[in-house]
Amino acid sequence: MISPKQLSIWHPFTQEALDPQPIHIERGEGVYLYARDGRRLLDAISSWWVNLHGHAHPQIAEAIAEQVRKLEHVVFAGFTHDAAEELAWRLRRILPQPLEHLFFSDDGSTAVEVALKMALQYWHNLGQQRKSRFVALEHAYHGDTAGAMSVGADSDFVTAFQELRFPVLRAPSAHCFRCPVGKQRATCNIDCTEPLARLLEERHDEIAAVIVEPLLQGAGGMIVHPVEFLQRIRKLCTQYGVLLIADEVLTGFGRCGRMFACELAGVVPDLMCLSKGLTGGFLPLAATACTAAVHETFCGPDRSRTFFHGHSYTANPLGCAAAIASLKIFDSEPVFERIAAIEKIHREQAPALARHPAVADVRTIGTVMAVELRADDPGYFSELRPALYDFYLSKGVLLRPLGNVVYILPPYVITAEQLQYVYDVIGESLDRVPRLAAQRS
Numbered sequence: 001m002i003s004p005k006q007l008s009i010w011h012p013f014t015q016e017a018l019d020p021q022p023i024h025i026e027r028g029e030g031v032y033l034y035a036r037d038g039r040r041l042l043d044a045i046s047s048w049w050v051n052l053h054g055h056a057h058p059q060i061a062e063a064i065a066e067q068v069r070k071l072e073h074v075v076f077a078g079f080t081h082d083a084a085e086e087l088a089w090r091l092r093r094i095l096p097q098p099l100e101h102l103f104f105s106d107d108g109s110t111a112v113e114v115a116l117k118m119a120l121q122y123w124h125n126l127g128q129q130r131k132s133r134f135v136a137l138e139h140a141y142h143g144d145t146a147g148a149m150s151v152g153a154d155s156d157f158v159t160a161f162q163e164l165r166f167p168v169l170r171a172p173s174a175h176c177f178r179c180p181v182g183k184q185r186a187t188c189n190i191d192c193t194e195p196l197a198r199l200l201e202e203r204h205d206e207i208a209a210v211i212v213e214p215l216l217q218g219a220g221g222m223i224v225h226p227v228e229f230l231q232r233i234r235k236l237c238t239q240y241g242v243l244l245i246a247d248e249v250l251t252g253f254g255r256c257g258r259m260f261a262c263e264l265a266g267v268v269p270d271l272m273c274l275s276k277g278l279t280g281g282f283l284p285l286a287a288t289a290c291t292a293a294v295h296e297t298f299c300g301p302d303r304s305r306t307f308f309h310g311h312s313y314t315a316n317p318l319g320c321a322a323a324i325a326s327l328k329i330f331d332s333e334p335v336f337e338r339i340a341a342i343e344k345i346h347r348e349q350a351p352a353l354a355r356h357p358a359v360a361d362v363r364t365i366g367t368v369m370a371v372e373l374r375a376d377d378p379g380y381f382s383e384l385r386p387a388l389y390d391f392y393l394s395k396g397v398l399l400r401p402l403g404n405v406v407y408i409l410p411p412y413v414i415t416a417e418q419l420q421y422v423y424d425v426i427g428e429s430l431d432r433v434p435r436l437a438a439q440r441s
């Protein structure tokens, strides 16, 4: 057997000098991953938030197999194919109506890059070149490519890449647990949007777009926003003539309880980024949706209006076939009933967790539940993280805490018993937090 060291594979977000060897997974089925060493792991994070209907779902597997026998790929400039057309048709049926046009790319980061470039060129094509700056939220995460890193928050992830990041205007996030303006949610008037309101009032003529992760900031610590926060941002963008980009890469396809998080707030953005769950977690594919108003500025006899962006695998037919199959499962299986059942369990479990002395805050939205633990060293590099991670694996559960924030983000096919097991394991870990912390120091 070849050891991973001999293979020289460089794994993402992994410190080889400190982290254990990667676990070799041979197959997946439903919520479970089966390792070569005989272990069975319950995937409680949907393999980095991509899986919706369970691993190796036969319908998606079959759709990919069928497509690959027909057409594996074709250049997407000057050519099109059935899978892209059917997927576009299906997405248009579920996207908020004004989002009519779809630009395909490869993953969450490229969906964000596309949205940023589209927003910039939209104003350029309108002759308003001065509108070239972006506003992003504190705690934001939009991916690891240069533009996505720029709109992402200042964090340890991006320290080494400062020179690559373009300057971005920042606005507070509605992080109610650490309210940026010192208010209480029960009595506040979403006062945390005041700095954004001032920024837009003063500088809207130089701002192209505001980019947000609607209602749930994922990698920044599973921060859940009140719907009023997103609603206020939408209003402000409209009032000041600034585009709103909703990065639904994580929140899309049911994670927050509705097909898209924006729906929960009754908000329609000007651009929307989709990826992760788009293919049910089978293949990398992304789409950036925009309104007709945005799209039409790119059309005309002047070639310089063209959106000069594309990737070799744009609209890859296999990815499109997987996405179509995943969307069909929303029709053929009780997906939203499963989502509602997960949501209900999260709501039932939250109060007891919140009372635990090791817990600082509990946040839930849709199928996502996050527990922020008290820690002497809060943040992504908290020593609790590796201790908790190892503990969960030892119990057969894949949970990847974001520092001292433990979260559950399961495939929708998880059963009540399986989810209860994850809660039991988290409960056990909370009782051991002091010992886990000591173990690492």
Ligand SMILES: Cc1ncc(COP(=O)(O)O)c(C=O)c1O
Binding pocket: 107, 108, 109, 110, 112, 141, 142, 143, 144, 213, 218, 219, 247, 248, 249, 250, 251, 275, 276
């Ligand atoms: C909200 C959001 N946007 C963009 C991305 C980047 O996606 P990818 O890792 O597919 O490039 C992520 C990844 O976690 C994300 O959570």
